[in-house]
Structures are given as C-alpha cells and as structure tokens.
Amino acid sequence: MISGLDVMLQGLTEGIDANLLGTQTQKAATERGAAMTADRDQAMERATRELEAGWASDGRWEGIERAYTAADVVRLRGSVQVEHTLARLGAERLWALLHECDVVAALGVLTGGQAVQAVKAGLDAIYLSGWQVAADANLAEQVYPDQSLYPSNSVPAVARRINNALRRADQIAWAEGKDGPYWLAPIIADAEAGFGGALNAFELMGAMIEAGAAGVHFEDQLASEKKCGHLGGKVLVPTGHFVRTLTAARLAADVAGMPTLLIARTDALAATLLTSDVDEPDREFLTGERSGEGYFRVRAGLDPVLARCRAYAPYADLLWFETSTPDLEDARRFAEAIHAQFPGKLLAYNCSPSFNWKRHLDDADIAKFQRELAAMGYRFQFVTLAGFHALNASMFELARGYATEGMTAYARLQQRELDLEADGYTATRHQREVGTSYFDTVAEAIGGPDASTVALAGSTEADQF
Numbered sequence: 533m534i535s536g537l538d539v540m541l542q543g544l545t546e547g548i549d550a551n552l553l554g555t556q557t558q559k560a561a562t563e564r565g566a567a568m569t570a571d572r573d574q575a576m577e578r579a580t581r582e583l584e585a586g587w588a589s590d591g592r593w594e595g596i597e598r599a600y601t602a603a604d605v606v607r608l609r610g611s612v613q614v615e616h617t618l619a620r621l622g623a624e625r626l627w628a629l630l631h632e633c634d635v636v637a638a639l640g641v642l643t644g645g646q647a648v649q650a651v652k653a654g655l656d657a658i659y660l661s662g663w664q665v666a667a668d669a670n671l672a673e674q675v676y677p678d679q680s681l682y683p684s685n686s687v688p689a690v691a692r693r694i695n696n697a698l699r700r701a702d703q704i705a706w707a708e709g710k711d712g713p714y715w716l717a718p719i720i721a722d723a724e725a726g727f728g729g730a731l732n733a734f735e736l737m738g739a740m741i742e743a744g745a746a747g748v749h750f751e752d753q754l755a756s757e758k759k760c761g762h763l764g765g766k767v768l769v770p771t772g773h774f775v776r777t778l779t780a781a782r783l784a785a786d787v788a789g790m791p792t793l794l795i796a797r798t799d800a801l802a803a804t805l806l807t808s809d810v811d812e813p814d815r816e817f818l819t820g821e822r823s824g825e826g827y828f829r830v831r832a833g834l835d836p837v838l839a840r841c842r843a844y845a846p847y848a849d850l851l852w853f854e855t856s857t858p859d860l861e862d863a864r865r866f867a868e869a870i871h872a873q874f875p876g877k878l879l880a881y882n883c884s885p886s887f888n889w890k891r892h893l894d895d896a897d898i899a900k901f902q903r904e905l906a907a908m909g910y911r912f913q914f915v916t917l918a919g920f921h922a923l924n925a926s927m928f929e930l931a932r933g934y935a936t937e938g939m940t941a942y943a944r945l946q947q948r949e950l951d952l953e954a955d956g957y958t959a960t961r962h963q964r965e966v967g968t969s970y971f972d973t974v975a976e977a978i979g980g981p982d983a984s985t986v987a988l989a990g991s992t993e994a995d996q997f
Contacts, residue, residue, distance in 0.1 A: 572611075579606045583786075592627065592791055595874065597846040599779045605786045613789055618695050622718035622746025623791045629656055629718070630850075630878055635906040638720065639918035642669050642690075644697025645959075646919045651698065651717045652956055658694060659914040660745070662722035663760055665690055667920060678760035684727040684736060691721050691743035704970045718746030720795070720912070723781070725755040725769075730780040737784035741792055749795035749852065749880075750777055752840060754807055761854035762886035766803035767827055770811040771843045778847040795880055795912075796848035800836040802856055804829055813839050834862060838869050845874045850912060852880035858887050860904055867908040880912040881905050885921055963993045 583602040587593050629636045633656070640661040641647045647658050663678040669690050670682035695716070702715035721740050726733035733750060740748045752774040753759065754767040769777075778796055785792040805827040809815055817836045821829040830836065837853045845851060853866055863881065870877050889898055902913050933941025949960040959965045972986040979985070988994055 576603070576606050579609075595846065595877075596782075596849070598782060598786075599775075600783055605783070608783075608787045609789070616741050616744065616788060616790055618699075618716065618744030619741045619746065619788075619790050619792060621716055622744060623793055625714075625716075626657060626718035626720070626746045626793055627791065630911045633911070635902060635910070636912050637902065638912070638914040640664055640914065640916045640920070641694065642919035642923060644693045644700075646922070647694045647717070647719075648697050648701045648715075649957075649959065651701070651713050651715055652958070654713070656714075656717060657746075657912075657914075658717050658719045659916065660687060660691055660694065660719055660721040661916045661919075662687055662724045663917055664920050665722070668923075678758075678763070680724050680727060680755060680758040684732070685739055687721055687723070688736075688739040688743040688745070691719050691740065691745050694719055695744040700967050700970070704964070704967055707970050707973045719744065720747040720749065720793070720914070721745040723748050723750045725751050725753040725758040726777050726781075728755050730776045733777045733780040734784045737781040737792070738788060741785060741788045741790050745792065747793035747795060747849075748781065749797050749850075750774075750781060751797040751799055751854075752777075752844075753799055753803070760886075761797075761799050761802070761882075762856065762884065765805070766799050767805040767807060768800060768803045768814075768830070770806070770808050771813050771840055772811045773807075774840070775843060775847055778844060782847065793849045794847070795850040795852055796841070796844040797852040797854060797880075798837055798840045798844070799854050800832065800840050801834065801853055801862075802832050804832050806830045813843060834865060837866065841866075841870060842873060845870065845877055850878040850880045852882065854882060855884075856887075858883070858889065858892050858901060860901070863905060863910065864908055867910065871909060877909070878912070879908070879910045880914070881910040883913055883915050885915060885917045961993050961997050963988060963991060 580602045583605060587598070587602065626636070636657050638655060638657040638659040639646075639650055640659045640663075641650060642664050650658060662680075665686050666676040666678050666680075666682050668675065670676065670686040671689055672682050672686070674682065676682050698715045698717065701712075705712045705715070721743075723733070723736050723740065727736060732755070737748055751758075751761070752768055752771075754769050757765070757767040759766045774796075778794060781794055785794070805823055806814060806818070806829075807827060809818055809828050814830070814836075816839070817830040819829045819831060823829060841851045841853060851870060855862060867879060870879070883902065893901065905913060930941060930945055933944065946960070949957060953960060968988045968991075972988050975983050975986050
C-alpha cells in the first residue's frame with residue numbers, strides 16, 4: 533500500500549528528473565547554438581577573406597575604390613547566395629567587349645522584338661533608356677516625359693522582357709539547329725537619378741541585376757526634380773551625395789556577387805542649379821544667387837563636369853558626361869583631362885537623337901564621328917532613343933501610305949521584309965519568329981513525332997513563305 537509520503541517522494545523525484553532533463557536539453561540547445569554561431573562566423577570570415585583576395589587580385593577591380601569592407605558585403609548577403617546567370621554572363625561579356633573592341637555600339641530599344649532585331653543585325657549590346665520607358669513602356673501604362681514620373685521598377689521589368697525575348701530567339705535557333713549571333717547581348721540599363729536616396733539606389737541596382745542587366749548608369753541630378761539631360765531646369769546634387777549613390781549601387785552588386793558595370797553620368801555641362809553648397813568642390817562654381825525654390829545657382833560648363841567626374845572615377849567603371857551638341861572638341865578635352873589622372877578609364881558617349889546632326893555636321897563628319905570618339909577612349913557609344921524614333925517613323929510612314937494607297941502600302945512593306953532576308957532578317961515569317969516551331973518541338977517531345985496538333989505544319993506561313 534502506497535502512503536501519502538511515498539507519493540510525495542515519488543513526485544519530488546520525478547520533478548528533479550524533469551528539471552535535470554530540462555537543464556540538459558537547454559544545455560544541448562545552447563551548445564548547438566554556439567556551434568552554429570561558430571560555424572557561421574567561420575563561414576563569414578572565410579567568405580570575407582575570399583572576397584578581399586578577389587578584389588585585390590582580379591584586374592576587373594583595378595582602380596575601383598569601395599567605401600565599405602568585404603565584411604560589410606558578406607554580412608548583408610544572408611546565408612543563401614542567389615545566382616543571377618544572365619546578369620553575370622552579360623557583365624562579363626560587356627567587360628570583355630569594352631576591352632577587345634574599338635567601340636561597343638548600341639541602340640536604345642523599347643521592346644523585346646526590337647532587341648532581337650538589333651542583335652540579329654549585328655549589334656553586340658542593347659541600351660535600355662529610361663526616357664523610352666517613360667514614354668511608352670512603363671508599368672503605370674502612361675505616356676510620360678523623362679522626369680522620373682513612372683514606377684521605379686519599370687526599367688527592370690523591360691530589362692526582363694528583353695532578356696526573355698533574347699532567350700526565346702536563342703531557344704528557337706538552338707532547337708532548329710541553326711547557327712546565329714550570340715543572342716544574350718548585354719543590356720545597359722538606365723537607373724536615372726536613383727528614384728530617391730542611397731537606399732533607393734541600392735534596391736534599384738538589385739532589381740536591375742535580378743532582371744539580368746549587365747550594366748547600369750546613374751546620373752547626378754536630384755531625383756525629385758530629375759529631367760532629361762536635354763531639358764532645362766536640371767538640379768544637381770552635391771558631389772559627395774552622388775558618390776554615395778554610386779557606393780550604394782556598387783554595394784548592391786557586391787552583395788549580389790555580380791561584376792555589374794557601373795556608369796556614372798553627370799549633367800553638369802548644362803545644369804545651373806544645385807541643392808546644397810555643403811561640398812567644397814562644388815563651391816567653386818557657385819554664382820552667389822539662389823533660385824525661387826531655394827536652390828543654389830551654379831556655373832555650367834566643362835570645368836564642373838571635370839571636377840565631378842574626377843571625384844566619380846574611383847567609384848565607377850565608365851564615365852559619361854551628357855552633352856547638348858555633337859562636339860568633338862569638348863569630347864577630346866574631357867577625355868584628355870580624365871585620362872591624365874585616370875589612364876585608360878572607360879568612357880561612354882550618347883550619340884543623342886536630341887542633336888540635329890546635319891545642322892552641326894556634314895555627311896563626312898557624321899560618318900567618322902564614332903571612329904574619332906573611339907580613338908579618344910569612348911568605348912561605349914549609343915543612340916538612346918533609337919527605338920522610339922524607329923517605331924514612330926516606320927508606323928507613320930506605313931499608316932500614311934495605307935491611308936492613301938491601301939494594301940499597296942502594306943505589300944510594299946512585306947516586299948521590303950522579303951528583300952531584307954538576304955541580310956539575315958527573319959521576321960517576315962512572324963509565326964516562327966515568336967516561337968511556333970519551338971513549341972511544336974515541345975509538343976512533339978510530349979506527344980511523339982506523330983502529334984497531330986503541331987501548329988506550323990499546314991499553316992499559311994509554311995505554305996506561302
């Protein structure tokens with residue numbers, strides 16, 4: 533018979549055992565946590581040493597300064613490193629092209645289809661303009677001037693669409709066993725003035741990388757007052773402010789583990805307003821006047837351009853100063869001054885549609901313009917709004933003809949497409965161009981070679997073209 537005392541003693545014993553077990557469990561958990569912390573710390577230290585060694589030994593980073601440490605980067609990466617294949621391939625290819633070619637030429641495109649045609653026609657790179665996205669390709673589904681009015685994720689969205697189009701062209705050619713160009717041309721994308729402060733620039737750069745951009749450019753305007761470089765009313769931020777923007781963008785690329793090219797653009801050649809006189813290098817150009825909004829008025833010109841770009845050079849892979857005319861003398865002075873302090877620094881030049889080219893240059897000068905720029909070190913040369921003007925001019929010409937001639941105008945366009953096939957054009961066969969043959973191959977892989985629902989066989993395209 534169990535007495536009350538026995539029950540009490542048994543309960544006490546069980547309580548002691550439970551407490552002991554709980555203590556042991558807590559101790560084991562603490563030890564496991566300590567081991568995990570030690571493993572994490574060792575992994576972070578190892579990753580930090582590897583990153584430091586890479587920055588020191590890889591020629592890709594020669595002349596590049598970082599205001600943060602490798603330990604900062606590793607701490608921000610998290611425990612899982614996502615690989616951005618298209619961004620890496622694009623950045624590595626763009627870097628190689630810039631060092632192997634006299635000039636890397638690109639046209640600004642609006643759509644994936646335009647990008648495919650540009651690559652098919654022989655261009656090695658794609659430019660993605662914020663102006664064009666504002667005008668006709670933004671996620672707000674609006675038509676905007678180039679004043680950063682559209683959602684900030686619009687350019688990454690277009691970059692993703694362009695990469696998808698280029699990948700589809702590659703898949704079609706691969707499935708058909710046809711040789712062709714290197715389809716995954718690097719995309720250089722426009723981040724405008726960063727759509728805010730340094731944290732916004734950090735996030736935007738990350739979004740560009742996730743979308744597969746190879747290079748990204750930022751400009752030294754005030755984001756909330758941002759204008760196209762060929763409009764008036766531009767407001768500059770202090771030099772140090774923009775260095776922080778560049779630092780944020782580089783940090784985002786490093787955190788992603790990507791060698792994304794960073795392009796620094798200044799609008800100081802024409803801008804006459806500045807937000808603050810806090811930076812000593814900017815004070816030389818103050819006029820002593822203030823605008824009605826309280827901005828400082830500054831002298832525009834090549835001198836402030838050079839002062840700013842000398843400060844930006846250690847933080848950027850390429851430098852770009854926005855110009856108002858196709859002026860080779862300004863380009864030469866800029867290149868010589870930069871290269872005197874930063875030998876071999878890569879330069880970019882906007883061969884802008886905002887220039888009235890034949891008002892400034894004759895045909896012979898236009899023909900040699902890019903060669904002369906290349907000789908000065910302007911390795912990346914591009915026409916920002918080529919897609920906008922090509923799309924509008926070609927559609928206007930077709931519509932005008934169709935309005936007056938009917939189908940004669942369209943038949944003329946079709947014949948022009950057929951003529952271009954001798955040069956490699958393939959979009960005459962529009963069904964195949966967008967992947968019908970590729971998805972027929974998918975259908976055959978699923979249903980066998982006798983599948984009766986394939987689309988291209990029996991089509992008007994197969995019969996007539």
